[in-house]
């Protein structure tokens with residue numbers, strides 16, 4: 421406690437903004453988008469319908485959804501110059517680094533996006549960002565594999581179009597099992613928004629300076645890239661591969677308890693109970709493995725979860741599986757390489773980022789983000805000449 425101000429290293433108890441978009445009860449494991457429970461949305465909705473809900477606050481009518489989807493589908497293409505930009509990256513550039521750089525570069529293609537006070541201008545670029553994020557991700561993936569780029573096919577749904585741009589190898593469109601396509605759409609719904617997490621906080625803080633949404637979203641994606649945030653899904657797969665077999669789980673858990681590493685995909689700043697998204701993803705994993713054949717790492721993940729949830733170290737610290745613990749297993753089964761996993765988080769999170777950014781600009785009381793600090797350095801003192809130091 422530093423006198424008048426108290427220092428909270430994670431600003432856990434400091435509200436950064438007012439928002440009506442996403443509600444979380446961390447103790448009860450509740451997550452609602454605009455009041456709708458995530459369980460119902462995952463079962464009954466689609467990613468683009470959820471993106472509409474996050475943005476406008478209500479579920480769309482048929483006509484509203486059609487208009488919204490059309491407004492997005494007409495923006496799926498990228499300027500041809502973006503391909504040249506991407507060619508500048510090394511073949512092994514991490515797709516997340518390509519993604520955030522390319523989104524930032526898009527700000528130079530749309531100078532009018534700076535008119536953030538105009539709701540229609542905001543809407544146009546919001547739809548562009550939702551539409552182009554999968555195209556950027558697919559181009560980044562194809563670049564990393566040295567493959568030709570596949571243009572978006574607007575006759576396909578959002579998840580199908582993305583998978584086609586990623587995996588199409590012949591003239592024929594990429595055929596994907598509808599169960600797998602639906603599993604990806606459910607993952608997109610679950611990752612769409614999550615209140616004021618690190619990446620969304622970055623989106624709002626950067627956006628509060630009235631910069632364009634492309635530049636703000638590049639900053640949000642940079643925050644998500646971190647292994648403590650969206651990078652955790654890739655880190656879970658690395659961790660599972662490192663553990664290798666159930667026989668090694670007790671040793672691994674012992675090391676974690678000694679502070680020699682973390683159980684990636686476990687723990688959460690807000691959820692002090694099971695992350696409701698992890699529960700849904702765990703169930704979706706079984707549906708996916710029915711189609712693709714099981715993944716030996718799933719048994720390992722289940723064993724890790726079982727042992728951890730019975731261990732005092734994790735119970736005392738209220739550490740449960742979070743959204744990242746099982747998602748990578750599904751992405752792997754869908755054919756994605758681990759370095760694509762965080763980009764797979766960034767694509768759907770674009771809907772939440774832009775909805776939160778729009779909300780920020782609709783708040784008449786909103787000011788530029790300017791947190792204060794607790795100053796712990798020297799107070800005023802005189803300059804010391806070199807020969808006296």
Ligand code: SDX
Pocket residue numbers: 430613614616617618647648649650652676681682683684685686687688689690737739742743744
């Ligand atoms: C996401 O905020 C969001 O909403 C994020 C997100 C979203 O949708 O945007 O939900 C997405 O980022 C999910 C989290 C993904 N990250 C991981 O899975 C990485 C592993 N988890 C952690 O590093 C950690 O749990 C955090 C970062 C998620 C939360 O950390 P906190 O709240 O800052 O907690 P902490 O680091 O202060 O830990 C409290 C205690 C510590 O032990 P002690 O110092 O008290 O002895 O719990 C321990 C930590 O060492 N701990 C863990 C642990 N997480 C916390 N120990 C082992 N393994 C872990 N995973």
